[in-house]
Amino acid sequence: MKCKKLVAVLLSCLFLVVMAGCGNSGEKPAADGAKKAGGKKIGVAMPTQSSQRWIQDGKNMKEKLEKLGYTVDLQYAEDDVQAQVSQLENMITGGANCLVVAAIDSNALVNVLAQAKSNNIPVIAYDRLLMDTDSVSYYATFDNKGVGVAIGKYIETKMGLKEGKGPYNIEFFAGSPDDNNAHFLNAGVFEVLKPYLDKGQLVCVSGQTKFDTICTLRWSQEVAQKRMEDILSGYYSTGKNLDIVVSPFDGISYGVAAALEGAGYKVGQKWPLITGQDAELMASKNIMSGKQSMTIFKDTRVLADKCVKMVQAVLEGGQPEINDTTSYNNKKKMVPSYLCTPVPVDKENIQKELIDSGYYKKTDLQ
Template sequence: MNRPMRRAATGTAALSLALALAACGQTDGTQTPAADGAAKTIGLLLPENASSTRYEAFDKPLIESTVTGLCPKCVIDYANADGNEATQKRQFDDLLAKGVKVILLDPVNAKSTAPWVEAAAAKGAKVVAYDRLAEGKVAAYVSFDNGRTGELQGQALLDALGPKAAAANVVMINGAESDPNAGMFKAGAHRALDGKVKKIAYEQSGEWKPEVATAKMNEAIKSLGKDGIQAVYAANDGMAASVIEALKAAGIKNVPVGGQDASIDAVRRVLTGEQTYTIYKPYKPEAEAAGTIAVQLVEGMDISSVASAITESGGVRIPSLLLTPIVVTKAKVQVTVVGGGLYKAADLCTPQVADACAAAGVK
């Protein structure tokens, strides 16, 4: 697969403008607004809910509220693939059979989607790649700067290691090879870590599955020994939790472990010191942008006010919006995920972590 070349954009001003334009029904003058019925239905296909809780807790409701707020006659036809590519293909085909003309797709396996996108185009349907860049000539792509995410993960490990970094063996438990984002995270982490640590002593894919991450971490412990691991990069929070438990079971302490997604359990682990950092991707602007683009497409409107950057992939230039991720450490919980409105302190600070919250100034 050709590695995508991207131009990042924070997109806050553009998104606010686009929301206003969409609400007013402004079009580019070249297309006819869609008719009622199936054309007013927007498909939403999300990949899983086991390894990351974000999709059901944040993405789905935020996209739904954006779509219905901008287009009261629009409805969302939603399905979650539970990590199964064949299931998602059936869901995609079902949307096309229903006559759905715009599909927001977060693919289980982005490498397999080019024929899907072609089949959609043959039926006059447009596909928006959400969070993961689907292969094929998609109409738009909304995500975060995934290479930058990996760089932030790697740098956060270096910061945690401090002067010990130069002598550190690092274990890397990467995401699924079928997910192009995972490759970008991995590449970004290597850019930060390579040459700054002693070596990447063990590196395997955890497939975004906690149970696989556990198995791979146990292999690393067996291979390197209890004293041979100084830090662990885990590509997301679900796998980080498994890594932490594997280290505990082996009696290994004081090893920095980082993740990604700012899941509430991970933020609690960051507060208690079990997890060193997570990566916060403000889901609201990502979901709002995707919902706005979907409405614009279903109404025959210009999407360039939101998708103002370009991602090049496989010779295709894709209108895109790429947002900027944020590192969350114990000292930054209040100003990031609480201050940013992801979680309320009352929900985050359960009795088990109340003291840790107080010490970190979370309120």
């Protein structure tokens, strides 16, 4: 009889243990703390911290994703292609549920992105299109051709080209050949300015107008400065004045300006119109001082917000907001995209666009 009672007590205890386990829904703890309640792990791969805009992109992305409860693995590869490949591999093996990738050289990422696809990990291209892969789901960017068009139209307006003014001497710089954005931007520039080259209102003294000649690997300031120095010594040493420099990026503009100063050009004294892109703090200060004429403002807060909403929709079974399905063919698929609008900024609207919007404080530009 005592044995029967003992068995009954043991069975009762076992039942309580089982029920306690059921009260936990039978769920296993999230691996290495990655999956919080209502959140998952997002790998964010950025190209470099040498440019202010990428630092801000990463910061904005991380803050917005974490606010939604996601765990974020933010990595910078410092323009080292193999480092970015390794970072993405580690994100995949580390349990990432989604990847956001701003590529250094997208052609080098084809295999690692295929690994992501085989692991059912969605990939969102961030500001730089991922080429030659069907592993990318969506693309968040600015209207890259629109950036080039805006640069071209700024020159057209400021130099009075529509009114027939000229001729002006002009030199062209383009972005990195391994960045698809550079090709779109350059196409936009020449769409506006080629007619004026054909008419002779714009004269490229060096004759360097082809993309393969004017491109700047990794958008490098140093590479741009050396090329500008060579152009000045080779084509402008006999008294010709350079009137316009088309620069697709603020970093390239710094290199151009340094070369001009080295050649004896002075701000305010036949200093050329110099364009740019990204509204970096130094570029904004240069606009205030006259060293740079304009830049294209790409509000990273807006871009990060659109990309975060893409991530959220993909992971929660929703439909991301898309406004372009025909522009971005990566040679494997037409990538559904959201294009943010770029804004040209110069002395006339820098207060409104950069300070009043809260992007910079007025004291930042002093």
